[in-house]
Amino acid sequence: MTLPQNQSPAEFEYYVNATSIEEACRALGDGTGTILAGGSDLWVQKDEGVKTFGPRLINISRLEELAEISIGNDQVRLGARVTMTDILCNNELGKIAPGLAEAANRFASSQIRNVATIGGNFANASPAADAVIPLLCLDAEIELARLDGNAVATRSIPAVDFFTGPGKSVRAADELITAISFKPRDGKSLARFFKSGPRPALEISIVSLGIVADISDGKLSNVRIALGAVAPIPFRARKTEALIEGQKIDDNLIAAATDYLAEEISPIGDVRGSAWYRRHLARTYLQEALTNVA
Ligand SMILES: Cc1cc2nc3c(=O)[nH]c(=O)nc-3n(C[C@H](O)[C@H](O)[C@H](O)COP(=O)(O)OP(=O)(O)OC[C@H]3O[C@@H](n4cnc5c(N)ncnc54)[C@H](O)[C@@H]3O)c2cc1C
Known part of the structure; x- marks a missing residue:
């Protein structure tokens, strides 16, 4: 397999700045790669010794096609690299999914919101993941991609079936989360998000x-x-x-x-x-x- 060769930090074999979904999936290879999105979970977990990286660390922060928010009549699609700040700054999305905007607003600090991605919030699979909650309420689907031979194969699964335990999900090790999508609700809707904590944000729920x-x-x-x-x-x-x-x-x-x-x-x-x-x-x-x- 030919990988784009960026000089790696000493502890990783490769540090890949993926520029396409195919490239990221190719780098994930047999599942021994680790995706790096905003790094707000990954670096903390690495420093705490909770997480060890595979031989390849795959940086998707330049993957523009994963950073898009598209809003259609039948589907709202959030690329996996959409950050909490992106959600907060999108007024149209805020009207369609106010619970999601509220969760993004209660999420960490502005510094973390600027890097923390929706894909990372799902992939990390914390029982306390904030952005996941409103998306479960919206019957969201998770889109996953992997390399099948030389082609990218995708599948979608309901968000409600995604998690299997703390830190665990049905995502296979060679799969990249590409998007989270949901159908906008019709009519007059109730949509709320509540989160506990003595401070308005910067609290794990x-x-x-x-x-x-x-x-x-x-x-x-x-x-x-x-x-x-x-x-x-x-x-x-x-x-x-x-x-x-x-x-x-x-x-x-x-x-x-x-x-x-x-x-x-x-x-x-x-x-x-x-x-x-x-x-x-x-x-x-x-x-x-x-x-x-x-
Ligand atoms: C100070 C602080 C405060 C925080 N506050 C909150 C909070 O209020 N609410 C909350 O829910 N969380 C909070 N978090 C946790 C974290 O910010 C979120 O879980 C965030 O959404 C993770 O996204 P990320 O892009 O930083 O993921 P990363 O750290 O880059 O990755 C997290 C995990 O997901 C995997 N991954 C990332 N993207 C993908 C992808 N597209 N496909 C497959 N795997 C992928 C990575 O390999 C890694 O295992 C906080 C963290 C910190 C450090």
Whole structure:
């Protein structure tokens, strides 16, 4: 295999500045390469000894085709290299997906938002990944590419099926995430994102909650509720969604739904918050979202 040869830092065999998807996939080869996007997870993990690189570090930061946001009537497509700042600065996207804009707004600091990519947020597969939550609510699909012989082969999988455990996903080691796409919602929609933490940003979520639904006559339909940091993977609260679906939002339903959600999630307790506190936050966020509708 011929790789573009940039002189590598001593610890890596190759440092590739990929300029096309094919080149990045070729460099991933048999899966022994490591993709570098914004580096906001990767460098920290390397410094902490959590992550060791394969023989090739593949820098995709010059891959322009992964940096595009395209907004059509039927599909919104975010290239994997789209950053949180790109999301925040796109007013049209903010109107279509306000929950995603809110998640980007609550994400880290402006310095991190300038480099942190949407593809990296998915690929890192943290149970607390913020940008993932609103995209789960939008039934997003993940586009993946790999080299099959000499051609690039792609597949799409629902975001909800992407994660398999903390730091783990169905992405094969030789696959590059190329985009995250979703269908824009029609009509009047509820779309909120909540994130805990004593500061507005720069906090790993103790709990995050996203909700998207269509509103008509005080009833919610096509309800999607997703939560971060309450389970080993970003979590869709399908039982609570089903309870709310098509129902008139009143005090009784809000009480039942928040009780239901607290039962449905399985948070752990750690230094950032006890399991009780996480359940309490999840209930509070759902209560706030539903009370606003009521
Ligand atoms: C100070 C600080 C604050 C943070 N705050 C938040 C926060 O508020 N919310 C939050 O969710 N996260 C936060 N993070 C984590 C991090 O910023 C995000 O997860 C970010 O989205 C990662 O994107 P990246 O482009 O930097 O990924 P990188 O660090 O470049 O890569 C992360 C992982 O994904 C892989 N990867 C990246 N892109 C692709 C791709 N296209 N295809 C396949 N694999 C790929 C890499 O190989 C690596 O394993 C924070 C990190 C720091 C250091």
